Amino acid sequence: MEKKLISIGFEGSANKIGIGIATLDGNILANPRSTYITPPGHGFLPRETAQHHLQNLTRLLRSALDEAGISPADIDCICYTKGPGMGAPLQVCAAAVRVLAKLWNKPLVGVNHCVAHIEMGRVVTGAEDPVVLYVSGGNTQVIAYSEGKYRIFGETIDIAVGNCLDRFARVLNLSNDPSPGYNIEQLAKKGEKFIDLPYVVKGMDVSFSGILSYIESIAPVKLESKECTEADLCYSLQETLFAMLVEITERAMAHCDTKDVLIVGGVGCNLRLQEMMKAMCAERGGRLYATDDRYCIDNGAMIAYTGLLAFAHGITTPLEESTFTQRFRTDEVHAIWREKSSPDVNNGSVNTIEEKTGS
Amino acid sequence: MEVIMAAVVSEACKDVASIASSGWDFSCDFEVDYGSEEHATIVHEALAVDQELQPDKVRRHTSVSDGKLIVRFEAVEARFLRASFSSFIDLVVLATKLIEEFSPQN
Numbered sequence: 279m280e281k282k283l284i285s286i287g288f289e290g291s292a293n294k295i296g297i298g299i300a301t302l303d304g305n306i307l308a309n310p311r312s313t314y315i316t317p318p319g320h321g322f323l324p325r326e327t328a329q330h331h332l333q334n335l336t337r338l339l340r341s342a343l344d345e346a347g348i349s350p351a352d353i354d355c356i357c358y359t360k361g362p363g364m365g366a367p368l369q370v371c372a373a374a375v376r377v378l379a380k381l382w383n384k385p386l387v388g389v390n391h392c393v394a395h396i397e398m399g400r401v402v403t404g405a406e407d408p409v410v411l412y413v414s415g416g417n418t419q420v421i422a423y424s425e426g427k428y429r430i431f432g433e434t435i436d437i438a439v440g441n442c443l444d445r446f447a448r449v450l451n452l453s454n455d456p457s458p459g460y461n462i463e464q465l466a467k468k469g470e471k472f473i474d475l476p477y478v479v480k481g482m483d484v485s486f487s488g489i490l491s492y493i494e495s496i497a498p499v500k501l502e503s504k505e506c507t508e509a510d511l512c513y514s515l516q517e518t519l520f521a522m523l524v525e526i527t528e529r530a531m532a533h534c535d536t537k538d539v540l541i542v543g544g545v546g547c548n549l550r551l552q553e554m555m556k557a558m559c560a561e562r563g564g565r566l567y568a569t570d571d572r573y574c575i576d577n578g579a580m581i582a583y584t585g586l587l588a589f590a591h592g593i594t595t596p597l598e599e600s601t602f603t604q605r606f607r608t609d610e611v612h613a614i615w616r617e618k619s620s621p622d623v624n625n626g627s628v629n630t631i632e633e634k635t636g637s
Numbered sequence: 638m639e640v641i642m643a644a645v646v647s648e649a650c651k652d653v654a655s656i657a658s659s660g661w662d663f664s665c666d667f668e669v670d671y672g673s674e675e676h677a678t679i680v681h682e683a684l685a686v687d688q689e690l691q692p693d694k695v696r697r698h699t700s701v702s703d704g705k706l707i708v709r710f711e712a713v714e715a716r717f718l719r720a721s722f723s724s725f726i727d728l729v730v731l732a733t734k735l736i737e738e739f740s741p742q743n
Contacts (some may be wrong), residue, residue: 332727336734350741366724369687370731376683377732381740600686 283354283590286342287582288335290371291363291391292416293322295331297338298579299346299353302586304401307346309572309579310338318451321444328366335374342578350382355594357585360388361606363416368602376600385594387585388601391576392417392608393428397587398580399542403567409536411527411555412608414543414576415440415459418484418523420530421608423616428608431530432482439519440545442486446515449494450508457575462512463548469513471506477518482529484522489515520551524558537564547574587615661696661711663718669706669729671736677701680732684725695721 282301289296296311314330316322343349358375359368379386396410410421410428418434437445440459447458452465476492478485493515500506527539539559541552547570556566573580591614671677681701689695695712708725712718 328724328727332731335731336738339735339739350739365690369724369728373683373687373728374731374735376686377679377735378739380679380683381736597682598686602687 285586287357288371296578300582308342324366331370361603388595394580394584395542405567408538408540413545436487466512468509473514
């Protein structure tokens with residue numbers, strides 16, 4: 279019997295560091311993660327976040343290997359997030375995987391963080407070819423696969439939707455534990471009064487920075503005069519932002535003639551967003567695919583699994599090219615594993631076709 | 638592997654302000670003795686992939702000799718030297734921890 283391909287993936291592009299172990303059929307053997315949580319009112323900064331990753335990496339690696347019950351010798355390739363993300367945190371994982379690749383004599387695979395979210399979402403939900411809404415603290419994109427690449431149909435022209443929510447949470451001094459977005463979601467459930475906010479959809483794209491500035495300026499005034507509560511503001515902000523996301527997703531569906539939607543990224547575990555999207559999909563006779571916080575939120579397994587897809591099709595990243603990059607667009611990646619006439623699966627005897635995955 | 642302690646002790650950082658200014662007035666030299674050519678080479682090769690972000694302000698040169706990682710930083714201002722040195726040391730410590738804990742022979 280042939281041995282299953284196994285990969286280990288390192289994710290550290292933002293305030294979470296995760297190390298996951300996965301097989302090619304999408305089985306997740308281990309997926310420990312640690313989140314850098316800042317005090318209320320504060321965001322996370324690159325240097326401090328990198329320190330958090332440095333302090334947790336070896337512990338997470340040990341627990342991933344133990345939980346999966348494997349030794350380094352069982353691993354076929356080591357995957358890491360090449361980008362996009364914050365430089366200093368990305369560098370921690372990039373440097374670590376290079377050391378391990380030399381130490382264990384294993385090939386490296388650099389992975390695009392956004393593509394990893396999509397592939398993890400697809401394998402966990404079984405969505406075949408959906409329109410993908412990727413929403414997180416750093417990214418907001420509507421994506422669909424076409425001819426070898428994940429094409430971006432619409433995106434934010436300024437800040438990410440999660441960034442808008444996180445920064446509003448700071449205005450209200452909400453806790454960052456487990457995440458500011460989660461605490462906004464809970465508070466929004468108690469909201470009763472809808473406060474009008476700007477609604478900014480520009481064709482296929484969205485803009486959030488003006489909405490944030492507006493709500494930041496009215497919040498202290500309206501709260502002071504008891505015109506509305508914090509819960510009302512959270513509710514109104516969520517309704518406005520999510521309506522915009524549903525609108526551009528629906529427009530992309532019309533373009534692609536696709537009925538199904540997959541939501542990935544940290545904001546994707548927001549149940550109100552899922553509910554709104556589900557209603558839209560139902561009207562079009564389609565289905566919504568979404569995952570919970572284990573797979574929505576950044577994790578190592580999504581990197582391990584996506585890297586393994588590439589590895590199985592002969593892609594590896596030579597050590598001297600195993601850099602990281604803050605900017606790395608979703609549509610730069612050739613998703614070779616999605617092509618129908620792809621070459622035979624690499625069965626462990628590494629037949630390397632080196633492919634550059636961006637600068 | 639008692640290397641990392643020895644390394645910290647043997648760190649000889651000297652900010653040298655030379656009078657005949659070539660621009661690269663601040664430098665720092667240090668060595669980490671791994672007692673193993675293989676391990677020193679792993680750290681050297683793993684960390685050499687990332688270039689300094691401001692090559693016009695800081696430059697780093699690393700090499701391996703006799704089981705030791707040999708590092709030299711040069712910078713035009715002390716603050717650039719400090720920033721680059723400290724983030725590099727963080728990664729050297731991480732690499733060393735990984736080697737100590739996850740070497741196949743262990």
